Amino acid sequence: MKIVLKFSQRIMQNPLIADVVLETGVRINIDRAFVDASVGEIVVDVPDEDVEKVAAAFRLRGVEVHEMVTPIRFEEAECIQCGACVSVCPLEVFSRNEDGSISMDLKRCVLCRTCITMCPHGALRAEEE
Numbered sequence: 001m002k003i004v005l006k007f008s009q010r011i012m013q014n015p016l017i018a019d020v021v022l023e024t025g026v027r028i029n030i031d032r033a034f035v036d037a038s039v040g041e042i043v044v045d046v047p048d049e050d051v052e053k054v055a056a057a058f059r060l061r062g063v064e065v066h067e068m069v070t071p072i073r074f075e076e077a078e079c080i081q082c083g084a085c086v087s088v089c090p091l092e093v094f095s096r097n098e099d100g101s102i103s104m105d106l107k108r109c110v111l112c113r114t115c116i117t118m119c120p121h122g123a124l125r126a127e128e129e
């Protein structure tokens, strides 16, 4: 399962991921990371059975933890089947069906938001995290 970690500049200098891996013994895969001078947001993939343990370890360190259940909402009625999302998604979430319609495999999404920016017809948006 993918979870979203948000943290402030105050705790950014700590080796958060390494500490949690060492404490829990759980292998954590980093899917996406955004860090600037004031905030950090990281999407990590954690085995389903270990999510609670890992989330608790991050929260103890002052990290905000959200489950990323359905990251992108697809408004099919707005889709003009241009294929831009198929081209730009780095995780190949989108595919085109034989009839030209678009399918999504949302388990792969890391919420980079590239498809939302590139969609010319407002058919894609982020769910609340």
Ligand code: SF4
Pocket: 072, 088, 089, 090, 091, 092, 093, 094, 108, 109, 110, 111, 112, 113, 114, 115, 116
């Ligand atoms: S946000 Fe869009 S472009 Fe980024 S991984 Fe998810 S589906 Fe692909």
Ligand code: SF4
Pocket: 078, 079, 080, 081, 082, 083, 084, 085, 086, 102, 118, 119, 120, 121, 122, 123, 124
């Ligand atoms: S970019 Fe938007 S309009 Fe184009 S195929 Fe994808 S969802 Fe449809």
